Amino acid sequence: MDWLDLGLTFVKTLAILLTVVNTVPIMSWVERRGAALIQDRPGPNRVGPLGLIQPIADFVKFIWKEDPTPANVSGVLYTIAPFLSLLPACLVLAALPVGDHLVVMGREVRMQIADLDVGLLYVLAISSLGIYGILFGGWASNNKFSLLGGLRSASQMISYEIPLAIAATGMVLFYGTLNLREIVLWQEGTLLGVLPRWGVVLQPFGFLLFLIAAFAETNRLPFDLPETEAELVAGYHTEYGSMKFATFMMAEYMNLTTISGMMVTLYFGGWHIPWIGDSQLLAWFGGSRNILGLFQFVVFFTKVTAFLFLFVWVRWTVPRFRFDQLMRLAWGRLIPLTLLNLVVSAVVLYLVEGR
C-alpha cells in the first residue's frame, strides 16, 4: 500500500459513489415520467426537452428553500436522522463489484472499492442500519404520524430482513463463498451448454422471494407502509422540509440502486453478458483490459437500470398492502418458503454434487 494505491482507491471510490449519486436525480425524473406514462398523463414536461432539466430545477429549489425546524422536536436526533439514513446507503457501495479489473501503470486495479471476504454479510449488515434514520426521524419529530411511520418501518424492515438473508443463503450454498467478486466470477459461462450460468437460472423461485423482500426492505410500493400518504400523511418525514427531506429521498433512491446492484450480483451474473465469456470479449477488444473494464461497468449498470425501472413500474401498477397483510406475508409465507427453498437446494446439491 503506497501513495499510488491510496490515490487509485480514492478515484475508485469517487467514480462509483458519483455514478450512484447521479442515479438519484435521474430516478426522480424517471419516476415521475414513468408514473405519467402508466397513468396516461404528460408528467413534468416544461423544464427543458421532455422535462429532463426538472431534477436540476428541483435541486436548486431544495437548496434555496427555507429550512424550518418545528417547535418541540428533539434537536440533535431530528437533525442527524436524514444523514443516518443516507450514510448506510453510501457505505454499502464499497462492497459491490462493478467490473473485473483495470490495468493502470502496470498495476491490476479491481473495479470494486473493497474486496471483502465477508462481502455479502457486509452488505446485509450495513443495509440493516438504514432503518435508524427512519426510526429516529419518526421519534424526534414529536408527531403521532411520524411516530407511527417509524414504528411500522421498524417492524417491517426487521421482518423482511429475514427472508432476504435466507434467500441469499440459498445462493451462497451454490457459490460456496461470501465474497461478492468470487460470486460474480462463478457465474461466467453456461449451464448444460445452453443457459447462462446465472443465479436466477439456478434458483428462479429464490430470486422471486428475494425480489419481494427487496421491495419491502426499500419501503417501496406495494410495501410503503411507513410513509402512506392516505393514512399517515407522509409517515416519518412529515415534519421534514427542504434539504432534509431531499436527503431522505436521496437515501431511498440510493437504497434502490444498491439493492438492484445486489440482485444483479447475486442472481444476474454481475458484469457478465450471457454466452460470451470474458476471454472472448478480451480478444474482441484487442486484449485491452481497460476497454473490457469499461464495457463491464456499462453492462453492470445497464442491468441495475433495468431493475430500477422495474421498481418504478411496480410502484405505479400495484396497490398498497394493509399492515396486517404485510406482516402475515412475511412471517406466514415468505419465511417458510425461503426456508423450504434453502432445504431443497441443500438436498439437491448433496445429491447432484455430493458436497
Add this chain to the structure above:
Amino acid sequence: MSPNEWMIAGMGIFVLVCAVAVIFSRSPIYGAFGLVLCFFGMAGLFLAWSSPFLAMIQVLISTGAVVVLFVFVVMLLNLGHGSGGGVAGWVTVLFASGGIWTLSLVLLRALNRSPFYPAPSGAQGAGGLRAFSKLLFTDYLWPFEVLSVFLLAVVVATYVVARPEAGNVARKENR
C-alpha cells in the same frame, strides 16, 4: 505502537465513552443511540483483531436487529419525551466512568491472558472465513452449542423473573 494498536486503543476509548453515555443519558432513546455507537465500536474492535466475520455478525445482529427492537419498545411506550438528551450530574458521571475504566482494564488484562487470544491461526485476516467456519463446526462446535443452551436458559430465566405472579393476574382479572 503499530497503526493496528492505535486503532484498537481508539476504538476501545470510543466504546467506553459510548457505554458511559448509555448508562447516564436520561432519555432512553439517546441511550439506545449510544448503544448503537457502542456496538459499532465493538465491531471495529473485532475488525482490528482480524475477525471480520465476527464484526459483520455483530453489526447484523446486535445493531441491526436487537437495538432496533429496543428503540421499537421505547417508541411504542413513548418514553422519555421532553427530557431530551439530558445527563446525570457530572460528579456521578466522573466517578462511575472511573469505575468502568478500571473494570475494563481488568477485563482486558484477563482477555489477553486467556487461551482464546489471539484467534487460532488460519482463521484470521483475509481468506480466513473458510477456515473459521470449519473450526466453528468442528473444534468449537461443543462450546458453541453449550453457549446456545446457556442463552436459552437466560431467556427462560428472564421470563420467570419478569412474569407477573399468578396471584396478581387473578386479581387483575377479578377487577
